[in-house]
Amino acid sequence: MSDLETSIPAIENVEELAQDVFLKDMLPDKSESVVESDITDAEFVRELVRSIVLKDQFADKSQPDLEDQFDPRLELYPLPSLEQDVEAAKKYLNKVYDHEGVSLYNHLSEVLMKILTERPDNPVEYFEHFSQEVKESRSFPDQDLLRDVHMPPDAYSEAARLMPMFEAEPQNDEEDEGDQVDAISRVRDIMETSYYFEQVGVGLTHQETFLISLALRRLSQDRTIERLRFWGKILGTKSNYFVAEAQMTEDEYERRNGEIDDEEARLEEEKAKVEEEKAQADEAKEGMGVETEKPEEEVREITPEEVERKKVRELLSKLPPIPKPILKPPIEVPPERPGTGTNKLVFYVCTRPGESWTMLPDVTPKQITVARKIKRLFTGNLSTEIHTSPSFPGTEMNYLRAQIARISAGTQVSPRGFYGAGQDEEEEEEDEEAVTQDLAENPDYEPLSIKELLDIDNWVHHTAYILEQGRVVWWKPSTDEEAEEEEEEEKDEEDINDELVKETGPPLFNSLSEDITLETVPPWIIRRSSQLIPETAVTVVTSNLWPGAYCFVAGKKTDNIYLGFGHKFTSTNFTPEPMDPIQNVYPEGPEIMEINDPTIEEEETWRLAHMPKEKKKDEEEQEEEEEEAGEGEEDDDEDEDEDD
Numbered sequence: 001m002s003d004l005e006t007s008i009p010a011i012e013n014v015e016e017l018a019q020d021v022f023l024k025d026m027l028p029d030k031s032e033s034v035v036e037s038d039i040t041d042a043e044f045v046r047e048l049v050r051s052i053v054l055k056d057q058f059a060d061k062s063q064p065d066l067e068d069q070f071d072p073r074l075e076l077y078p079l080p081s082l083e084q085d086v087e088a089a090k091k092y093l094n095k096v097y098d099h100e101g102v103s104l105y106n107h108l109s110e111v112l113m114k115i116l117t118e119r120p121d122n123p124v125e126y127f128e129h130f131s132q133e134v135k136e137s138r139s140f141p142d143q144d145l146l147r148d149v150h151m152p153p154d155a156y157s158e159a160a161r162l163m164p165m166f167e168a169e170p171q172n173d174e175e176d177e178g179d180q181v182d183a184i185s186r187v188r189d190i191m192e193t194s195y196y197f198e199q200v201g202v203g204l205t206h207q208e209t210f211l212i213s214l215a216l217r218r219l220s221q222d223r224t225i226e227r228l229r230f231w232g233k234i235l236g237t238k239s240n241y242f243v244a245e246a247q248m249t250e251d252e253y254e255r256r257n258g259e260i261d262d263e264e265a266r267l268e269e270e271k272a273k274v275e276e277e278k279a280q281a282d283e284a285k286e287g288m289g290v291e292t293e294k295p296e297e298e299v300r301e302i303t304p305e306e307v308e309r310k311k312v313r314e315l316l317s318k319l320p321p322i323p324k325p326i327l328k329p330p331i332e333v334p335p336e337r338p339g340t341g342t343n344k345l346v347f348y349v350c351t352r353p354g355e356s357w358t359m360l361p362d363v364t365p366k367q368i369t370v371a372r373k374i375k376r377l378f379t380g381n382l383s384t385e386i387h388t389s390p391s392f393p394g395t396e397m398n399y400l401r402a403q404i405a406r407i408s409a410g411t412q413v414s415p416r417g418f419y420g421a422g423q424d425e426e427e428e429e430e431d432e433e434a435v436t437q438d439l440a441e442n443p444d445y446e447p448l449s450i451k452e453l454l455d456i457d458n459w460v461h462h463t464a465y466i467l468e469q470g471r472v473v474w475w476k477p478s479t480d481e482e483a484e485e486e487e488e489e490e491k492d493e494e495d496i497n498d499e500l501v502k503e504t505g506p507p508l509f510n511s512l513s514e515d516i517t518l519e520t521v522p523p524w525i526i527r528r529s530s531q532l533i534p535e536t537a538v539t540v541v542t543s544n545l546w547p548g549a550y551c552f553v554a555g556k557k558t559d560n561i562y563l564g565f566g567h568k569f570t571s572t573n574f575t576p577e578p579m580d581p582i583q584n585v586y587p588e589g590p591e592i593m594e595i596n597d598p599t600i601e602e603e604e605t606w607r608l609a610h611m612p613k614e615k616k617k618d619e620e621e622q623e624e625e626e627e628e629a630g631e632g633e634e635d636d637d638e639d640e641d642e643d644d
Contacts, residue, residue: 093105093108102138107131107134107135164354165211186228187228188227190229191209191213193557193561196557199530199537204233204563211354212353214353215350216229224248224252226249228247229244229559231404231408232562234566235563235564236378236380237378238380239351243562244357245408246346253338256338257339334365336362336472338362342470346360347404360404361397361398364398365470366470367398367399367401367402368466369469370390370402371392374388374392374576375574377565378566381396382396383397386399388576389578405466406466407546407566410549411543413460413551414460414551414553415448415453415458415460416448416459416460417446418445419442419462445556447555450539456526457511459511459512459524461508466505527539527540538553546568546569548564549561550562
C-alpha cells in the first residue's frame, strides 16, 4: 500500500459497531435476559453515526482512555443532512495529508481533471495509472517547467493525415475547371472496377478503395501523366505497397530519352578525352626517351646490384611466356528506352493511401534475370538492401520494379479482340517494337457471351513477353571487338553462331491455352460469379502461376488487378541457386600444370649435363703444337713462293 492509502484512517469494522449499538439498547445490563428492543430505525442510524464519529475521533492509540469520558447515552446527535455530510467529508479530506504535504482532496481533483482532459475509453481500468502519473508529476517535475502535451489517439492522427485528401481544390477560372475535368478523365474509376471484383470475392475494403481513389485523383494532377489506373497491392512484412500504373505523355518520354542521350554523349566525350590524354602521354614518354638517351661518351661503372638484376632478367626471358586469361566478363545488356519494352509504363507506389507517391526507376535486364532466380519477401521499405544468391543489383525499390514487370507480362490478359495495336501489320513486321507502342481499346469490340468467355481460347495476353535476356526486344551485341578476340583465340565459327542466336518469344495477343502447365497445375482458372443469374454474372480469370492476379469481364468492361506477395508459384520448396563453379582463368597446358619437384640427384645430374666441359692440359698442349706446326708450314710455303 502507498503512503497515501496508509495515511487515511479506514473504518474496517462497521458491522461490529452496528452490533454494539444494537446490543446497548437491547441489553442495558448484561445480566438481564434478552428482550425485544423498542429502538426505532432513525435512532439506530443516529447512534451508529455517532459511534463511527467517536470511533474515528479517538482512533489514536496514544489516548486510549479518552473514550471512557463520553457516555454514548448522555447526548443524542441530530441526524446529519446532505450539506453537513458534504462539508464534513470535504473537511475530512482536506485535513488528511500524504508525505509530500498534499491533501487527498487536491490529489483526487488533479486525477479527475486529467481523466476529463484526456477522456480515455475505460477510466476505471486506468484510474491507478492516472493517479501514479499525477504523483510522478509532483515528484519529478519537467526541467522546462512545462507539462507534457497530451498525444492524440491513433484515430485522430490518422484523420489529421487524411484531411487534406477531402479538401476541394479552389477553382479560379474556367481553365482550372477544365484541367480538373481532364485530370479526372485520365484516371480509371477504381470504385466501378471494385464493384465488379466484389461480385467474385476479390478486392479491398470500401474504405481502402475510396482512399485509393482520392489518392489517384491527386496523382493525376501531374500533367505528364496521360493515363492512370490502380495496378494492385503487394503485401509486405512491415507495410504493404499500393501500386499505380501510369502511361506518360509523348513529350515526357522524349524528354527522358533526351536526358539519356545527353548522358551517353557526355560519357563518350569523357572516354575519348581519356584515350587522347593517354595517347599524348605515351608520345611524350617516347619523346622523352629519345631526348634523354645518354651519349656514348658517358660511361659509368655497373654496380653488382645491376649485374644481379640483369642476370635475373635473362633468366626470366628464358621462361615460357605468361599465359593469357580466357575468362571474359559477361556482356551487360543495356536497358530498354523509356516508353518501350519493359519500361513502357511508369509505376508509382506508396505504403498508405494519402502519403506521397514514389516513382519507381526503370528496370534493367540484369535485374529481371536475377529476380527470376531469387525469392524474397518485401518489407515495405524501398531502401532495404537485397542480400541474395545470386546478388541482386539494387535495393528493394529495384526488386519491386522487376517483379511488377514480370507480373504484368504474365498476367495482363483480356478477351480476344478487346485490345488492338494502333499500327498496321506491315508496320509491325518492319518495327519489332510496334507491338508495345500503341495498345488501345478496340471500338468495334462486341462482348462475348458467358459461354464463350468460359473457353480459355477466347482469352489472350495483351502485354509483351519478356525474353530470357531480360528485354522485350532482343538486343544483338556488337561483334566488332568480339570478332578480333575470337580470331586471336582461334574459336570455331559454330561457337560464334551459338552466341548470337536470336531469342524469340510468343507473339502479342497469344492465347492463354498455349501457356505452359506447371506439372499438374493449370495456369488459369475461369469461372463466373453466379450460376443462378448468368445474364448479369461477371466472368473472372484467376492465375495459378502468379497467385493473386485476377481479371474480370462484364460486357465491355474489363480490368486486371494483383493482390498478393509478388512471388511466382513453385510446385516445390524454393531452393536458392548454388554458387557458380570455379572457372578456368588460364587454358590447361604444361605451362601451368603442377608437377612433382625433382630430387637432389636429378638436379645434380641435370646440372652436370648442362655444364661446359673443361679441356685437359694435354689436349690443350697438343692443340697448341698443331697450331704452331700449321703456322710453320705456312711460312715455308711463303718462302718458296718468293724464290720462284
